[in-house]
Amino acid sequence: MLIKKPSDIKPSEITDETLYYSRRQFLARAGLLGAGLGAGALLPGLLSPEVAAATTRLGNIRKSAYSTTEKLTPFKDVTTYNNFYEFGSSKEGPSKLAPRYLKPRPWTVSVEGEVRRPRVYDIDQIMKLAPLEERIYRMRCVEGWSMVIPWAGLPLNALIRQAEPLGSARYVAFITLQDPAQMPGQQRELLPWPYFEALRLDEAMHPLTLLAVGLYGQILPNQNGAPLRLVVPWKYGFKGAKSIVRIRFLSRQPATTWMRAAPEEYGFYANVNPEVSHKRWSQKRERRIGEFRKRPTLMYNGYGEQVAHLYRGMDLNKYF
Ligand SMILES: Nc1nc2c(c(=O)[nH]1)N[C@H]1C(S)=C(S)[C@@H](COP(=O)(O)O)O[C@H]1N2
Ligand SMILES: [Mo]
Numbered sequence: 555m556l557i558k559k560p561s562d563i564k565p566s567e568i569t570d571e572t573l574y575y576s577r578r579q580f581l582a583r584a585g586l587l588g589a590g591l592g593a594g595a596l597l598p599g600l601l602s603p604e605v606a607a608a609t610t611r612l613g614n615i616r617k618s619a620y621s622t623t624e625k626l627t628p629f630k631d632v633t634t635y636n637n638f639y640e641f642g643s644s645k646e647g648p649s650k651l652a653p654r655y656l657k658p659r660p661w662t663v664s665v666e667g668e669v670r671r672p673r674v675y676d677i678d679q680i681m682k683l684a685p686l687e688e689r690i691y692r693m694r695c696v697e698g699w700s701m702v703i704p705w706a707g708l709p710l711n712a713l714i715r716q717a718e719p720l721g722s723a724r725y726v727a728f729i730t731l732q733d734p735a736q737m738p739g740q741q742r743e744l745l746p747w748p749y750f751e752a753l754r755l756d757e758a759m760h761p762l763t764l765l766a767v768g769l770y771g772q773i774l775p776n777q778n779g780a781p782l783r784l785v786v787p788w789k790y791g792f793k794g795a796k797s798i799v800r801i802r803f804l805s806r807q808p809a810t811t812w813m814r815a816a817p818e819e820y821g822f823y824a825n826v827n828p829e830v831s832h833k834r835w836s837q838k839r840e841r842r843i844g845e846f847r848k849r850p851t852l853m854y855n856g857y858g859e860q861v862a863h864l865y866r867g868m869d870l871n872k873y874f
Contacts, residue, residue, distance in 0.1 A: 610772060610773040611771055611772045611773075612686060612706050612767075612768045612771055612772060612773060614685070614686065615686045615687065615688045615706050615768075615771065616685055616686070616687045616688065617687070617688055618687045618688060618689050618690075620689055620691075620761070620762060621688065621689055621690035621691070621704075622690050622691065622692060622702060622856075623690075624690075624692065624702045625702060626690065626702050626703070626704055627701035627702050627703060627842075627843050627844060628844065629770050631701065631843050631844060632701060632703055632769060632770070632778070633649055633769075633775045633777060633778060634646060634649040634777075635843060636648040636649060636777045636778065637695065637697075637791065637792070638652065638739075638777055638778075638779070638796055639739055639744050639745050639749070640730065640731075640737035640738075640739045640740055640747075640749065640796075640797075641655075641737065641738065641739050641777070642738075642739045642744075643739075643744060647739075648776075648777035649775075649777045651738060651739075652775075652776035652777040652780075653775070653776050653777065655735075655736050655737065655738060656731075656736050656737065656776040656780065656797065657736060658677075658774075658776060658780035658781040658797070659677065659781060660676065660677075661676070661677040661781050661782070661799075662674050662675060662676055662677070662799070663675045663677065663680060663782060663798060663799055663800065663801060664799065664800045664801070665713065665716075665717050665801045666800065666801070666802050666803070667723070667727075667802040667803035667804055668719060668720045668722045668723035668803040668804060668805055669717040669718055669719050669720060669723065669803050670717070670718035670719075670720060671716065671717050671718050672717070673716070673717070675713075677767075677781045677782060680708075680713065680765070680767075680782065681708075681767055683708055683712045683713055683716065684708040684709060684712035685708070686706050686707065686708060686767070686768070687706070687707065687708065687709075688704055688705070688706055688771075689704075689705045689706075689707065689764055689766075689785070690702060690703070690704045690705070691703060691705060691762075691764075691785060691787040692787060692855050692856060693785070693787065693791050693794075694790060694791065694826045694840055694851065694855045695790060695791040695792070696790035696791065696792055696820070696824070696832060696837075698835060698837070698839070698840050698841060699840060699841045699842070699843055700840045700841070700842050700843070700851075701842070701843050702842075703769055704769060704770055704771070705764060705766040705768070705769050705785055706766065706767060706768030706769060706771065707764045707765050707766035707767050707768065707785065708764070708765055708767075709761055709763065709764060709765075710758055710759075710763045710764065710765050710784070711758070711759045711760075711761065711763070713765065713801070714726070714755075714758060714759060717803070719755065719803050720803070722805045723755055723803040723804070723805065724754065724755050724804070724805055724806070724807075725752050725753065725754055725755060725803070725804040725805075725806065725807055725808060726752060726753050726755060726758040726801060726802070726803055726804070727750060727751070727752040727800075727801070727802045727803075727804055727808055728750070728751045728752065728753075728784050728795040728798050728800075728801055729748050729749070729750050729795070729798065729799060729800035729801075729802065730748045730749035730750070730795050730796055730797050730798060730799065731748065731797045731798075731799045732747050732748035745811055745812075745815055746811055746814050746815065749795055749796070749811050750795070750808070750810055750811045751784065751792070751793050751794070751795040751810050751811065752804070752807070752808050752810055752822070753786065753793070754807075754864075755803075756864055757786070757864060760860070760861060760864070761860075762786070762787055762788065762857060762860055762861065763784070763785075763786050764784070764785040764786075764787075765782060765783075765784060765785075766779070766782070766783050766784070766785045767781060767782055778796070779794075779795075779796025779797050779798075780797060781797070782797070782798045783795060783796040783797065783798060784798065787855055787857055788825060788826060788854040788855050788856075788857035788858075788860075788861045789823070789824045789825055789826060789855075790824045790825075790826060792812055792820070792824065793824050807822060810822060812824075818833055819832060819833045819834070821873065821874040822873070823865075823870075823873050823874060824874070825854055825861075825865065825870070825874075826851060826852070826853070826854055826855035827853060827854070827870055827874070828850065828851040828852070828853060829853075829870075830870060830871055830874050837851055838850065838851060839851055
């Protein structure tokens with residue numbers, strides 16, 4: 555993965571968190587939230603340009619006790635500074651190309667493998683498996699930058715319970731769409747396609763593990779992995795596969811995309827850990843997008859109280 559010089563990070567121009575929440579309150583009073591999908595297209599004259607442009611807002615998103623109260627990374631940065639190699643390896647490529655090429659609806663997700671109830675879901679069925687929650691999580695990329703993002707989604711364990719994993723199921727894989735017509739980056743061998751990530755079943759069942767369908771109160775922008783992406787906040791960002799079409803239960807640990815691309819540099823676990831360096835750089839500090847001074851990176855990205863027990867007794871230098 556590449557590292558961006560801080561000078562390439564544009565200061566954000568719109569939508570800090572104060573504006574976001576006051577705008578949500580305005581929409582709630584106007585009766586525009588809570589109607590499910592589609593409200594953002596209404597009353598364009600009353601809405602600021604960014605909101606009017608966001609055609610599909612999500613209603614009835616519950617707040618979650620798992621959310622951090624840290625300052626949100628502005629919408630503009632979350633949606634224009636992306637890693638999505640299916641749209642090239644630059645940070646700005648995905649926001650330029652994904653809105654034009656990727657068609658996130660209609661969309662199906664096949665849940666398959668070592669389960670009693672395999673099933674092909676429509677994305678709208680997945681969105682109804684559990685009440686949508688707002689989860690404000692830190693996201694730490696392995697490259698050394700981080701953001702705070704207000705996701706909307708549901709716990710992955712809600713979907714796993716429906717599938718009824720067999721006793722033989724010990725891992726869960728998340729597989730991105732493979733279609734070079736919709737994902738022009740796949741016309742080159744930048745990575746082994748399709749993008750493939752996986753978790754141990756207990757990690758996948760953890761209540762923090764989220765299937766995200768939105769951010770900042772609207773459906774996921776294409777560049778952030780529409781219509782469905784994984785978010786595992788205590789792991790490096792690359793574990794969060796985007797634009798998922800297949801969730802497969804497995805009995806053995808698979809080799810993931812980045813393990814195959816560079817096995818010395820990227821392990822299966824990829825837990826955020828300031829004490830275990832990447833082969834080419836230290837992981838002790840990170841740059842929060844929008845900030846100048848680097849801040850210390852926290853063990854398990856600050857989620858140790860919730861997740862450290864999953865790794866008790868493991869040599870984290872070996873299982874990186
Ligand atoms: N399919 C796919 N998923 C992906 C990636 C990718 O290149 N392709 N990049 C990963 C990396 S390295 C990070 S940091 C996050 C970035 O998510 P964001 O752009 O929504 O912030 O997505 C992850 N998921
Ligand atoms: Mo990343």
